[in-house]
Amino acid sequence: MDVAVKFPKAVLFDLDGTLLDSAPDMVAAVDAMRAARGRPPMALAELRPHVSKGGLAMIRAAFPDIDEDERKQWLPEFLDCYERALGHHSALFDGIDAMLSALEANGCVWGIVTNKPEYLARQIMPVLGWEQRCAVLIGGDTLSARKPDPLPLIVAAERIGVPPEHCVYVGDDERDIVAARAAGMPSVVALWGYRLDEDDPIAWQGDVMIDLPSQLIAADAWPRTR
Template structure:
């Protein structure tokens, strides 16, 4: 899409999804669920097996590890076991995607405040972001349980805009999942789909209705020129 889209001409703040957009948490998510397999005497699976579903959290990880869904009787217990494992390892191998630190620095130089809107619950989002210096400059961090709703509902994004005291129409939202774009559009924000995260083979970001698509974090700066 054109980098001269006028929709980005009045952006006063940039909001990001967390996993798959700013940080690569797939190694720790995979380790948490793979430990469950190993503890049961099942063979370990490689990170590449888990990565495409890392953005789907417990549902995605447990589905890949044990081929069961949320409607299975064993799912709640497996989910809590996964949560415990993840809490114990979530800062071990998680890192910011290449270019994210430079992107955030550039936003600060331009005087553009930024924040995070994630469906990850505060149980994990708060300690994880507190452990990473990257988030020291974030103006707000909205978790999956900050409001009564989660994406694709627009309320988490609207709450972020309220906390930053910026009109939603002057906010840009960047995410790597269709629900991010749906939420951003419903909130009246300009939207950007990030393709460098956890896209599965069946996902086509060009069909999500985003105002632009970027293939790297630094690609966002071209939209803000």
């Protein structure tokens, strides 16, 4: 007898590059830093591939001629600039809201595990109207470890009361897939997200690769969970 295809019990998402196209906010932040140093604005297309790699990677892309130790000292400035730009230019990727609504309509709980500092991730929740919809939010500084360590995914699953093997994690960076595998959690590679030219999503060995969020409206697009 055929078993009916169902949505996962729970889905956890990366934030930047997976749910949210935050690159415009990020380029506003680095442009503020560049302007303070007498440099012209940076093209969005130049910064976009680096967004999922984190703040230091974006500073590195914006200031390739600066010593790495000095760049590290600029990270608090970048976070301050980003906080001022937060939510002003970013938007959900096309199809995300419909996909989340499909999950909710089918009884699936969803949450966010991001490497963005928690205080910044929480500020975007009311902008998106997600305060009540998002069941759990864990940032890069919430716990003692961050992705690619599996701890944030394991703790997120604990907080929503669903075993990791019954959850799915969706992310656009190799760290996301590595963390999911280590947590025993099936994974979706979000191909619509941010990637460098040298990134090879096939080599990440996620359970499925999806081109567009709209494809995840169908239950059979999701990897099977235990």
